[in-house]
Amino acid sequence: MSWKRTHHCSELTLENTGEEVVLNGWVATRRDLGGVIFIDLRDRYGITQIVFYETDDKLHEKAEELRTEYVIGIKGVVEERGEENINPELTTGGVEIRVTDLEIYSKAETTPFEIKDGIKTSEELRLKHRYLDLRRPEIQDNLILRSDFYQSTRSFFYDNDFLEIETPVLMKSTPEGARDYLVPSRVNPGRFFALPQSPQTYKQLLMVSGFDRYFQIVKCFRDEDLRADRQPEFTQIDVEMSFVDEEDVMETTEGLMKKIMSDTVEEEIETSFERMTYDQAIKTYGTDKPDTRFGLEFADFSDLVANSEFKIFSNTVDKGGAVLGITVPDQGDMGRGAIDRLTERVQQETGAAGLIYIKLNEDDGVKCSVGKFLKDDTVEAMVERAEADMGDLVLILAGPSTEVYSQMGQLRIMMGKEHNLINEDAYNFLWVTDFPLVEYSKEDHRYHALHHPFTAPKPEDLDKLDEDPEEVRSRAYDLVLNGYEIGGGSIRIHNRELQTRMFELLGIDEDEAQKRFGFLLDAFKYGAPPHGGIALGVDRIIMILTGGTSLRDVIAFPKNQKAQSLMDNSPDFVDEDQLDDLHIELKKYAKEAAQE
């Protein structure tokens, strides 16, 4: 039996002085001074110092047994600490509990790592003993914020007439897009369910059913390789609305984010968010998810150097490529060695062929690394366009358009981080709009939907759908926060004919379309409202709000880079019987692995 606690560990203050209390918790630290033993008692709310005195000899003797991470209950009296003994670090720092009775609920072995913030232990060890890692206050705080986030989200949607409707976790596999996680069907030999990459088709069907405004906090699954900001199972806020256009969805999303920011991190943010077209984003930041917390926007020198004698520049422009520059402030005095190292790094990390620069400093004036091939007034014009001042450094890359923008984008981020140009306290929300509807895949020799096959094209671009599909813009929008894509959505196609045309464009013929998405096309026959929506990445947003850089710190039980759970060792091999039930036979190499 455990004693019922009267308070938690961050509750007691001077106002409670003299009260008899019961506390439960874990021993965080023990400071045994001989005649007196101090214990920091920890629970998820905080820490309270409890004290054992030698004069209570039996109790003191028992207290000497206490070790880190023992789980205990104590009865005691709240006492005021002396002036010089107050600990300003703790909310309970003005008091301590003079223990009158002690119960040890559970002893603990020495933990593989210390239960405290800021540990340097490998992620492997932390994941293996995740239940211990989750005791650490900084991880607990992340999950507490996550809980607030859910609360805030539900309250926002409830207040705005949205319905929370669950969609199936076992659904039809749609090979379009990411790889599906498959679940075999015992009752239907040879058939498989897929876990949803997103409830996309279901939420559209809910619109057809007339549910008008839907949201769901939902797990999604993608069987692709992992990154620090990518887990195989992740959580989305999935939203769909009928009789709306882009503006309505964006406005709703902004309202949601405003409330979440206020409820979780107490930031009162401004709406409406900044907007930028896809084209603009690529041309000024080299990415469709620009981090606008710092400048370093691209300057395009292509026209200035098109006819220059420097062949790398003129040839690049001839072939339709671009010559781009960014101005790094106050780095005009960068030495030769540093620039060489930077060049090598840029080549290695971005794949750029080389790095050209213009240095502006008091000693050398304006100095371009390829100055002898360029006219002075060309360099001057470049400096002017780059808006570079004395003391600045202009970094230049040249190459095919398909590569140079993204390379420059990477270089921009590299410089932003290296020279501390990023305002870490800022939350920069940004809408990116006017995405291309499709892009051509050289690998598959066909067009791929940039967003998904249900995204509506812009009406004014419809006439280009057949002869110039890559020029067609879509009614899609992405929400970007501090350089992370935190959400994306679109106005959908609600017309059967247009949807069929779209499938055709993507190389999915009528039969195939009917087989894969027939249910959706059929639904559209019976009166589909215009509709659109968005999906927001919960894990990523929380990662940003908690100031982290890894999704693993905001998910209670995450997977490692190989999509395994190190704690419970999943995925794992299963019995032959189980496979038999599922009508599955392993390939030879898989069987061998299973037998090891």
Place this chain on the structure above:
RNA sequence: GGUCCGGUAGUUCAGCUGGUUAGAACGCCUGCCUGUCACGCAGGAGGUCGCGAGUUCGAAUCUCGUCCGGAUCGCCA
């Protein structure tokens, strides 16, 4: 699947031009200590140097292979 980085005490790391008994800090254990809160002091235990092979008189150190972890590219509509 490719590239890069790492694997030495419970933890973080040092040792790596090959050479006596593999070190430090934190943690852990024991003792002392009545005002600590990173308690202090004294002492102590703790190692398959990821694994396998090779080179060598001799390998933590060099070579190859392999396993494990991470970052990144491909991939992620």
